Amino acid sequence: MSVLGLSINLATVRMQYTLAQAVDACLAQGITAIAPWRDQIEATGLKEAAAIIGSNNMRVTGLCRGGMFPAPDKAGLAAAIEDNNRAIDEAVAINAECLVLVVGGLPKGSRNLPAAREMVADGIATILAYARENHMPLAIEPLHPMYAADRACINTLEQTLDICELLGDGIGVAIDVYHVWWDPKLYAQIARAGAGRRILAHHICDWLLPTRDLLLDRGMMGDGVIDLKSIRAAIEAAGYQGPQEVEIFSSENWWKRPGEEVLGTCVERFLSRCQLEQPVTGE
Amino acid sequence: MSVLGLSINLATVRMQYTLAQAVDACLAQGITAIAPWRDQIEATGLKEAAAIIGSNNMRVTGLCRGGMFPAPDKAGLAAAIEDNNRAIDEAVAINAECLVLVVGGLPKGSRNLPAAREMVADGIATILAYARENHMPLAIEPLHPMYAADRACINTLEQTLDICELLGDGIGVAIDVYHVWWDPKLYAQIARAGAGRRILAHHICDWLLPTRDLLLDRGMMGDGVIDLKSIRAAIEAAGYQGPQEVEIFSSENWWKRPGEEVLGTCVERFLSRCQLEQPVTGE
Numbered sequence: 001m002s003v004l005g006l007s008i009n010l011a012t013v014r015m016q017y018t019l020a021q022a023v024d025a026c027l028a029q030g031i032t033a034i035a036p037w038r039d040q041i042e043a044t045g046l047k048e049a050a051a052i053i054g055s056n057n058m059r060v061t062g063l064c065r066g067g068m069f070p071a072p073d074k075a076g077l078a079a080a081i082e083d084n085n086r087a088i089d090e091a092v093a094i095n096a097e098c099l100v101l102v103v104g105g106l107p108k109g110s111r112n113l114p115a116a117r118e119m120v121a122d123g124i125a126t127i128l129a130y131a132r133e134n135h136m137p138l139a140i141e142p143l144h145p146m147y148a149a150d151r152a153c154i155n156t157l158e159q160t161l162d163i164c165e166l167l168g169d170g171i172g173v174a175i176d177v178y179h180v181w182w183d184p185k186l187y188a189q190i191a192r193a194g195a196g197r198r199i200l201a202h203h204i205c206d207w208l209l210p211t212r213d214l215l216l217d218r219g220m221m222g223d224g225v226i227d228l229k230s231i232r233a234a235i236e237a238a239g240y241q242g243p244q245e246v247e248i249f250s251s252e253n254w255w256k257r258p259g260e261e262v263l264g265t266c267v268e269r270f271l272s273r274c275q276l277e278q279p280v281t282g283e
Numbered sequence: 284m285s286v287l288g289l290s291i292n293l294a295t296v297r298m299q300y301t302l303a304q305a306v307d308a309c310l311a312q313g314i315t316a317i318a319p320w321r322d323q324i325e326a327t328g329l330k331e332a333a334a335i336i337g338s339n340n341m342r343v344t345g346l347c348r349g350g351m352f353p354a355p356d357k358a359g360l361a362a363a364i365e366d367n368n369r370a371i372d373e374a375v376a377i378n379a380e381c382l383v384l385v386v387g388g389l390p391k392g393s394r395n396l397p398a399a400r401e402m403v404a405d406g407i408a409t410i411l412a413y414a415r416e417n418h419m420p421l422a423i424e425p426l427h428p429m430y431a432a433d434r435a436c437i438n439t440l441e442q443t444l445d446i447c448e449l450l451g452d453g454i455g456v457a458i459d460v461y462h463v464w465w466d467p468k469l470y471a472q473i474a475r476a477g478a479g480r481r482i483l484a485h486h487i488c489d490w491l492l493p494t495r496d497l498l499l500d501r502g503m504m505g506d507g508v509i510d511l512k513s514i515r516a517a518i519e520a521a522g523y524q525g526p527q528e529v530e531i532f533s534s535e536n537w538w539k540r541p542g543e544e545v546l547g548t549c550v551e552r553f554l555s556r557c558q559l560e561q562p563v564t565g566e
Contacts, residue, residue: 110508111508113464145429146427146428149492182429182436184438225393225394227395
């Protein structure tokens with residue numbers, strides 16, 4: 001029996017499994033979709049990774065990640081573009097449905113956030129041509145404002161969609177509830193994203209109270225305060241019916257548990273806390 | 284010699300000083316404006332606190348804090364209103380220029396952020412009449428989105444101004460750089476706030492890289508990534524010429540240092556990192 005509508009971002013079990021082991025462990029629990037990270041692909045080898053994914057008929061809801069555009073000089077900017085083009089190649093090789101972009105923050109030593117945001121927009125515009133040639137959708141992931149300096153200076157869905165609309169086709173958004181749940185404009189911007197057919201991925205986890213670490217203390221769905229079903233309902237009403245992808249960074253809890261327990265809990269919580277009882281038809 | 288344009292939020296030296304000690308320590312360094320917290324006023328006694336402030340001719344740039352409106356039941360909501368009215372009385376007694384509102388997050392057990400936001404808007408509307416009668420401006424402080432669940436569900440300047448414009452006169456915003464520096468709409472919303480004469484306070488500190496704690500790891504101005512002078516220039520261009528108020532929660536650094544060193548550093552960094560060389564005239 002397969003668990004329809006659930007994907008596992010392999011960061012969730014990165015301490016427990018190699019790519020091959022993760023695929024086996026997912027299939028053992030009926031999970032047929034994954035989203036790997038580039039370091040996991042690299043550790044396995046791209047050709048082997050593609051073979052593992054293909055032979056097991058795994059759906060790949062995204063490759064994490066491209067992005068990280070801002071740099072202190074032209075050589076750094078050019079290196080970022082080159083690296084993003086390689087990420088597009090890898091996403092194509094594993095038949096990913098999108099390449100997720102975590103766009104990067106301030107260049108070292110800079111306090112100029114508007115300039116960093118320009119570098120990001122320029123960088124995305126540059127790689128978009130290559131992405132289109134290769135039919136690989138780019139999914140900008142707006143990150144929580146607490147990462148504006150060091151990880152991503154695109155921090156709201158509104159800001160993301162403004163960029164998408166400037167750039168045209170072939171680009172959209174990965175909506176991760178952890179990053180956007182707090183936004184007073186969330187529901188309006190989900191509707192806008194759907195109207196523009198920009199929703200390319202939907203990531204889930206939970207916001208814990210208290211949150212003990214800015215990066216590595218994400219919660220399992222149901223253990224925190226995010227209204228997961230309401231957000232999912234809005235996303236489905238906006239026309240996106242794709243999988244919900246569990247992405248949990250948890251150095252002190254889930255990364256220390258057996259992978260089988262983690263995946264089993266993902267399935268249980270997905271079914272009880274995230275999946276809608278009734279499909280939203282939008283009628 | 285007094286340091287014009289600098290105020291010290293007394294949270295910055297809460298571990299070192301009582302109110303009376305803090306006033307003496309500030310005056311010793313030429314600082315003639317403060318913003319106390321209610322627990323500091325209470326520890327001293329309201330009458331005595333007002334006498335200390337008055338006899339030393341201290342400017343009070345704000346009282347921290349009212350707010351914390353959302354509650355799980357009507358009794359809780361009513362208690363919050365009552366407590367806010369007492370905060371207004373205290374702000375009047377110490378001649379504060381505004382009462383800062385940290386509006387509160389989700390009621391315990393709730394995941395309904397839109398409902399919490401309605402409770403906040405209703406609560407503010409309720410106390411606003413009493414605040415107006417007492418000529419005490421209310422300054423909503425939008426808090427960083429990482430506090431949406433547990434401290435304040437008003438998280439952007441735009442959201443704050445939307446509420447202010449619904450409510451009319453007697454209410455505005457405390458712009459704390461720590462909470463808003465990341466916002467892609469920051470400069471547009473500062474201009475909007477100024478146009479509506481809504482800027483009631485300007486708090487400063489810095490965002491450290493890395494930030495080791497969500498609440499208690501704020502940095503001294505200049506030690507982080509916030510572009511303090513650009514934000515100040517925008518605030519002055521928007522028509523606000525009031526003091527910059529240093530508010531630093533720092534359990535592992537500044538709260539452990541001698542108060543004199545902390546205040547001396549505040550003065551030095553204010554002069555070198557925050558004050559504009561040239562007043563912005565807006566011409």
